[in-house]
Amino acid sequence: MASLFEPLVTALTALFGREPTLNEMILIPMLPVFISAFLLEWLYTYRKTGDAALSKGKPFWLSEVLANFSLGAGYYVSGALMNLLFVAALFTVVWEHRLFTIPMNLGTIVLAFFVQELCYYWYHRTAHRVRWFWSQHVSHHTGENMNMSTAARQSILNGIVGTWMFYLPAVLIGFSPELILGLLGANLAFQWFVHTEAVHKFHPWVEWWINTPSNHRVHHGRNLQYIDKNYGGVxxxxxxxxGTYEPEQEKVEYGTPRQIKSHNWFVMNLHEFVDMFRDAMAPGPLGERLKHFWKPPSWEREGHIPVHTWTVERHPEPVEK
Structure with missing residues (x-):
């Protein structure tokens, strides 16, 4: 089995200048599968709607699709760079100081799956409820259409804001970094296929248990009842x-309550990060200014008008105090 993957390991080692993580060994070879699934989805939609699918505001609006893939490319490159610089070493250090050593067998792999899902759930929930982490995750939600390329809509800030910290407890307990990161890679690969409108709903039992396209469309909605719901990965x-589950009922309106109106790669990656720091630097009591980093994204400081460096379009959102 090891020899089967040896050419892949050799190629990725030459590409990165180090041995690839299991996460990378899952996600990178999946790229042709992702693209093929996207093309099939586009063909299915095209047969139903014709050229209108590519026009502005439609599911496969070309400007947005190109923006999605450009963000995905930045995510892959920045992720590899951050692993090279410190993230892989950090997981190694934590592993060396683990509390236990959990052997790898079928039972512990199943257990690790649920542990990884729990870590992902709390990362994902925190990324919506704490502005520091939202500054990284917001680019994924600013897409106003839904198709599989939306899954590629990721940020270059993952390593910088520290999304990796949510998985360190699993390694500290005694699950190997390779297993946890590999399961995370499988989690993210699965999620490519739930970013679609081509699939409607499954049997209610399936919808209850699994992150289906219907459940994930809710997660991307800026409808008031859909905001901050359905964080599950798989x-x-x-x-x-x-208490964060919400079924899909009314038609989903995609995007964020404070919707950035740009397809510029730098703006899509950095707009919330820049605005967060500008809000925190604006005059006022230091304690209140620092709250811009850990309060929810919609929180507003009394006497301060939120900074929007680039054009945004505001929609109704819950009031945060």
């Missing part, structure tokens, strides 16, 4: 346990 178990 399963919806933790959304049910922690």
């Amino acid at each position: 399963i919806m178990l933790y959304d049910h346990l922690f």
